[in-house]
Amino acid sequence: MAHRIVDKEKLSENVYRMEIEAKYVAEAREPGQFVLIAYDNDRSERIPLTIADVDLDKGTITVIFQAVGKSTIEFASLNVGDSFDAVAGPLGNPTDIEKYGKVVCVGGGIGNAPLYPIVKALKQAGNEVISILGARNKELLILEEQFKEISDEIITVTDDGSYGRKALVTEPLGELCSKGEIDLCVAIGPAIMMKFCCQTTKKYDIPTIVSLNSIMVDGTGMCGGCRVEVGGETKFTCVDGPEFDGHKVDFDQLIKRLGSYKKYEQQAAAEHNCKLEGKL
Amino acid sequence: MKIPQQPMPEQDPNERRSNINEVALGYTEEQARIEAMRCLDCKNAPCIEGCPVQIDIRSFVKQIADGKFTEALDTIKQTSLLPAVCGRVCPQETQCQETCTLGKVMKDPMKAVSIGRLERYVADRCAEQSESPKVAEDTGKKVAIVGSGPGGLVAAADCRRAGHKVTVFEAFHKPGGVLMYGIPEFRLPKELVAKEIETLKQMDVEIMCNFIIGKTRSISQLMNEDGYDAMFLAVGAGLPRFMNIPGENLIGVYSANEYLTRANLMNAYKFGSESDTPIIRGGKVAVIGGGNVAMDAARTALRLGAESVKLIYRRTEKEMPARIEEIHHAKEEGVEVNILKSPIEYKGDEEGWVKSMVCQSFELGEPDDSGRRRPVPIEGSEEEFEIDTVIVAIGNKANPLLRRATPELEYNKWGNINIGENCETNLPGVYAGGDAALGAATVILAMGHGRTAAKAINDYLAEKS
Ligand SMILES: Cc1cc2nc3c(=O)[nH]c(=O)nc-3n(C[C@H](O)[C@H](O)[C@H](O)COP(=O)(O)OP(=O)(O)OC[C@H]3O[C@@H](n4cnc5c(N)ncnc54)[C@H](O)[C@@H]3O)c2cc1C
Ligand SMILES: Cc1cc2nc3c(=O)[nH]c(=O)nc-3n(C[C@H](O)[C@H](O)[C@H](O)COP(=O)(O)OP(=O)(O)OC[C@H]3O[C@@H](n4cnc5c(N)ncnc54)[C@H](O)[C@@H]3O)c2cc1C
Ligand code: SF4
Ligand code: SF4
Ligand code: FES
Numbered sequence: 001m002a003h004r005i006v007d008k009e010k011l012s013e014n015v016y017r018m019e020i021e022a023k024y025v026a027e028a029r030e031p032g033q034f035v036l037i038a039y040d041n042d043r044s045e046r047i048p049l050t051i052a053d054v055d056l057d058k059g060t061i062t063v064i065f066q067a068v069g070k071s072t073i074e075f076a077s078l079n080v081g082d083s084f085d086a087v088a089g090p091l092g093n094p095t096d097i098e099k100y101g102k103v104v105c106v107g108g109g110i111g112n113a114p115l116y117p118i119v120k121a122l123k124q125a126g127n128e129v130i131s132i133l134g135a136r137n138k139e140l141l142i143l144e145e146q147f148k149e150i151s152d153e154i155i156t157v158t159d160d161g162s163y164g165r166k167a168l169v170t171e172p173l174g175e176l177c178s179k180g181e182i183d184l185c186v187a188i189g190p191a192i193m194m195k196f197c198c199q200t201t202k203k204y205d206i207p208t209i210v211s212l213n214s215i216m217v218d219g220t221g222m223c224g225g226c227r228v229e230v231g232g233e234t235k236f237t238c239v240d241g242p243e244f245d246g247h248k249v250d251f252d253q254l255i256k257r258l259g260s261y262k263k264y265e266q267q268a269a270a271e272h273n274c275k276l277e278g279k280l
Numbered sequence: 281m282k283i284p285q286q287p288m289p290e291q292d293p294n295e296r297r298s299n300i301n302e303v304a305l306g307y308t309e310e311q312a313r314i315e316a317m318r319c320l321d322c323k324n325a326p327c328i329e330g331c332p333v334q335i336d337i338r339s340f341v342k343q344i345a346d347g348k349f350t351e352a353l354d355t356i357k358q359t360s361l362l363p364a365v366c367g368r369v370c371p372q373e374t375q376c377q378e379t380c381t382l383g384k385v386m387k388d389p390m391k392a393v394s395i396g397r398l399e400r401y402v403a404d405r406c407a408e409q410s411e412s413p414k415v416a417e418d419t420g421k422k423v424a425i426v427g428s429g430p431g432g433l434v435a436a437a438d439c440r441r442a443g444h445k446v447t448v449f450e451a452f453h454k455p456g457g458v459l460m461y462g463i464p465e466f467r468l469p470k471e472l473v474a475k476e477i478e479t480l481k482q483m484d485v486e487i488m489c490n491f492i493i494g495k496t497r498s499i500s501q502l503m504n505e506d507g508y509d510a511m512f513l514a515v516g517a518g519l520p521r522f523m524n525i526p527g528e529n530l531i532g533v534y535s536a537n538e539y540l541t542r543a544n545l546m547n548a549y550k551f552g553s554e555s556d557t558p559i560i561r562g563g564k565v566a567v568i569g570g571g572n573v574a575m576d577a578a579r580t581a582l583r584l585g586a587e588s589v590k591l592i593y594r595r596t597e598k599e600m601p602a603r604i605e606e607i608h609h610a611k612e613e614g615v616e617v618n619i620l621k622s623p624i625e626y627k628g629d630e631e632g633w634v635k636s637m638v639c640q641s642f643e644l645g646e647p648d649d650s651g652r653r654r655p656v657p658i659e660g661s662e663e664e665f666e667i668d669t670v671i672v673a674i675g676n677k678a679n680p681l682l683r684r685a686t687p688e689l690e691y692n693k694w695g696n697i698n699i700g701e702n703c704e705t706n707l708p709g710v711y712a713g714g715d716a717a718l719g720a721a722t723v724i725l726a727m728g729h730g731r732t733a734a735k736a737i738n739d740y741l742a743e744k745s
């Protein structure tokens with residue numbers, strides 16, 4: 001089954017939004033779930049991407065991704081009308097959406113994309129939502145407008161101060177926590193950011209949900225490549241997660257495991273770029 | 281006159297350990313006929329009892345001896361749909377060849393009539409001649425097959441033959457199940473599997489890949505909203521077991537499932553030129569386990585350029601569940617078999633890469649429930665090996681995905697789907713089989729279930745109309 005790209009937009013330097021035909025996935029999907037997506041069944045890796053949004057009338061899903069390596073750079077080179085060979089899902093467990101009260105949602109970099117549907121659902125469930133959005137610089141801050149529409153309050157920070165407050169997300173998070181009224185924290189972004197968010201909320205005993213981005217192969221519990229230690233037990237991110245109690249996740253291990261194929265990835269990306277340059 | 285057993289021509293071990301081509305090359309016509317002549321034509325043909333699908337072995341072997349190869353294939357195809365696959369991967373020494381009279385006389389099932397090799401010979405020889413099975417007139421009924429391993433493929437063909445519309449749903453991007461992602465090319469060329477799938481397509485069986493039942497659509501959606509009248513669940517065994525010892529989540533420690541999937545299905549051995557999926561190659565590799573999966577992983581590691589491959593098994597070679605032929609091939613290719621040892625810890629470097637493993641030695645004690653002698657650890661026997669990659673091949677647990685999505689389906693205490701004699705489950709119209717019901721089993725048992733379930737489904741649908 002071919003999955004046609006029906007819309008594409010460049011959100012920042014190397015972040016793209018794509019709307020892709022995937023009728024069944026759109027119908028079944030709940031916030032927090034992801035798809036495995038591959039351009040060419042014969043050759044491509046299957047890349048996990050969160051479903052940022054769906055359009056049931058059009059039978060499409062929206063993904064937002066950062067072009068960081070061979071596969072995502074290739075995705076970025078595709079255009080409206082091109083097709084993916086595989087869009088498999090929706091995978092993973094949906095977010096536990098309930099009325100918690102006051103929820104602070106922290107998004108870092110590309111993490112804003114997976115965070116967006118969760119915030120939307122939390123808001124619909126009657127929660128008061130404060131969103132903290134962080135990025136390295138102004139250019140990399142995505143989806144701010146969309147978050148404004150669904151958040152009660154929004155705080156933006158950049159590492160270099162080029163937009164919003166010059167701070168790391170943990171600063172405003174710590175301030176909110178210290179005021180005491182927070183019932184739940186949801187943090188999604190680079191593993192290192194989630195690690196520090198959890199350290200911050202732990203001090204105040206605020207339950208914290210994180211969504212992990214382990215390396216995956218099948219996404220159905222068959223390979224164990226996505227395993228991560230949570231509360232001293234080995235869990236499979238794809239079938240037991242991707243969301244876990246952040247206070248129990250071994251982030252250092254996750255960060256190391258994300259580096260498994262660095263050597264090979266660099267080789268692949270370099271060769272790919274050579275080929276692209278050759279064509280230009 | 282005593283006819284000597286015909287040896288299987290094979291690629292030279294030194295050459296084959298660095299290519300992925302099939303190891304066993306297959307009999308010549310002359311060899312096949314001579315081998316077939318070894319059959320004693322036993323009146324009661326005990327070999328047939330040993331075959332899980334009861335192929336009429338005596339007849340097809342005789343037909344080969346007489347040079348009637350097409351007839352031989354027809355005989356086999358009456359009961360088995362994929363002889364080219366079974367002839368290659370069946371553990372004959374514990375099935376048809378175990379009960380063969382000649383094997384009994386020679387006191388070694390390996391010396392029985394080489395039934396598997398003969399089966400393979402006719403399947404390969406007549407591959408071009410076999411046409412796709414006839415399909416009965418359209419019944420207007422729809423059958424869903426979940427999983428495209430050997431169980432699912434056989435059930436799909438049999439239900440389609442009865443004239444039902446058949447759709448196969450497969451989670452991966454390519455159909456074939458373990459035949460595609462698990463068993464390596466050098467033992468089972470993927471081309472053979474692809475051909476069987478092509479036959480199904482010619483019969484108008486629809487194959488939907490990247491479609492995960494329990495996620496993309498649920499069992500009840502298929503049955504209640506999408507108009508399927510019956511369903512066969514053949515989703516395999518899934519979730520890999522780990523030992524839960526320190527360091528098991530270091531980088532470089534793989535499950536065999538992941539290692540073999542990267543290598544086979546995702547073509548990681550062609551990384552760079554024709555595949556985007558990487559795999560850690562080369563270095564010192566340790567494989568934990570003693571089954572077929574462990575042998576496949578060890579031999580795959582050699583082909584991916586490993587400097588050395590150690591196979592670590594807790595009991596002795598006699599207790600290894602792998603086929604004798606596999607162990608023999610692995611050793612010939614240079615796999616070092618370390619028995620009566622088991623890892624108790626992995627150690628890593630700063631960046632989280634596995635660097636060494638600590639193993640403990642064992643001795644064999646009293647027999648356990650499985651009748652095999654239980655390994656007992658020897659105090660103070662720890663030793664440390666340098667290692668770059670570990671492949672854990674100690675079996676699978678039931679995959680939780682379908683189970684969590686379908687609480688109404690009944691499972692047994694091992695987490696496998698509970699089935700009756702005709703592969704029926706507790707849900708009306710829903711049948712199951714293969715590894716999903718048996719735990720890890722064999723290709724031919726899964727196919728047998730596919731057959732049984734398809735017959736039950738066909739009967740059920742005939743009654744329903
Ligand atoms: C459940 C889940 C949901 C995800 N959702 C999104 C999403 O919505 N948008 C998005 O942009 N990305 C998402 N990711 C991450 C995305 O899958 C990776 O960025 C992608 O696999 C990189 O592939 P590549 O071939 O382009 O790069 P590679 O060549 O594989 O990697 C390039 C660089 O990215 C790093 N990297 C590799 N894999 C990951 C990973 N899984 N997470 C983070 N860094 C990685 C590597 O260390 C390397 O430095 C998600 C991951 C998971 C598991
Ligand atoms: C490395 C290895 C070597 C082996 N060697 C031998 C051998 O030499 N001889 C032998 O007889 N046996 C061998 N076996 C065992 C044999 O392969 C299995 O017993 C057999 O394949 C089981 O068949 P199956 O049809 O039940 O399932 P599988 O072959 O496991 O196929 C199940 C399929 O279902 C798909 N699936 C799972 N969940 C879903 C879902 N929710 N929705 C849709 N699709 C789904 C999977 O992706 C898979 O493709 C080996 C196994 C392995 C792993
Ligand atoms: S299918 Fe397997 S067990 Fe049966 S006769 Fe053939 S090789 Fe033997
Ligand atoms: S048991 Fe062995 S010797 Fe006897 S008929 Fe069967 S294959 Fe031939
Ligand atoms: S990705 Fe294979 S088990 Fe999770």
